[in-house]
Amino acid sequence: MNNKYQLQWFPGHMAKTRRMIQDNLKLVDVVIELVDARLPLSSRNPDVDKIIGSKPRIVVLNKADIADNSLTMKWLNYFKDKNIEAISANSQTGKGLKKELDNAIEIVLADKFKRDETKGIQRHAVKMMVIGIPNVGKSSFINRLSGRAAAKTGDRPGITQTKQWIRIAGKYELLDTPGILWPKFENEDDAKKIAFTGGIKDEILDVEDLAYELLGYLKQSYMDSLLKTYNLNDSDSELNKYELLESIGRKRGCVISGGEVDTFRTANIIISDFRSAKLGRITLEEPKRNEEN
Incomplete structure (x- = not known):
């Protein structure tokens, strides 16, 4: 890939x-x-x-x-x-x-x-x-x-x-010992999860894309946490990850001239809230019977 x-x-x-x-x-x-x-x-x-x-x-x-x-x-x-x-x-x-x-x-x-x-x-x-x-x-x-x-x-x-x-x-x-990572991320999913938690320097990533991907994970298993944390409406659970970020931005007042949502600022809020556990206790992966080390 x-x-x-x-x-x-x-x-x-x-x-x-x-x-x-x-x-x-x-x-x-x-x-x-x-x-x-x-x-x-x-x-x-x-x-x-x-x-x-x-x-x-x-x-x-x-x-x-x-x-x-x-x-x-x-x-x-x-x-x-x-x-x-x-x-x-x-x-x-x-x-x-x-x-x-x-x-x-x-x-x-x-x-x-x-x-x-x-x-x-x-x-x-x-x-x-x-x-x-x-x-x-x-x-x-x-x-x-x-x-x-x-x-x-x-x-x-x-x-x-x-x-x-x-x-x-x-x-x-x-x-x-200093922290070590492997030479190359063969699995895109692993790389995203590590990026969510801050294990990859934010300077080399697109924070908006990262927030969209994180929202995609949270929608699947922790939608209630999103609704509660950002005071969203139940209907927001039907939004896709792009629409969801905009809804969160409006709730947080991240609106710029012309009424558009400041997606960059909103993305940083979402990433920060996840890392600081303001979204609650969240785990991004679950063991499966056929999982290998």
Whole structure:
């Protein structure tokens, strides 16, 4: 497919990060793979399975506080059905995070702990590598675990630029790495979803087109949220995504001279409302029986 979402997105530092992960795997006991709970498959780097191989792994569905809770539970079961230990996390508050992570580590490293105990080796601080695509919330996750601003945070991709070790109360040692994306988006749908959440820099995208596509998703499963948030009429649910954006623009007063809707301004409002969860807890994909990692 030849379209604006099939992007080449593999700058030099991301290639360097991939090599960094491969080179440092031997230094860690477990890999913590963060994904966005709103799009658990689309926000996974498909190269990760090859990169980490048989290294013990825990998938963390981050930003679960702004995802559809019922679907988050389905995704947790999805990963566990594939023998991948998975937990959900709210990195903004950190509620229950340490306990959930402790339990998951005991499960995935049970064999190692047993071997070490048999050999009389005293348990040391568990060394973990934290990986994930840009803007998935790695820095916020690390800061919640450490209880301090150990990693830089931001609402745009690419904040973390180099690896860094972060010690947590003698119990864990975390290796943070820059976010990595794959060389090319083979799936246009995945690229759109990542763009919705801010995982691709907005400067290289058409924000109006992005808002139209997002409205197309929301109309299917979260129309009630749109009606409530923007005080729309029930009849608006019959509008197509282009007409719907105009209706939202009029409700929000985004009208320019001549009575036309400022579609650019309206588009930015819709994207912002989705990312800040003003539209409610929304998940953009649901696991299917035939879904593959």
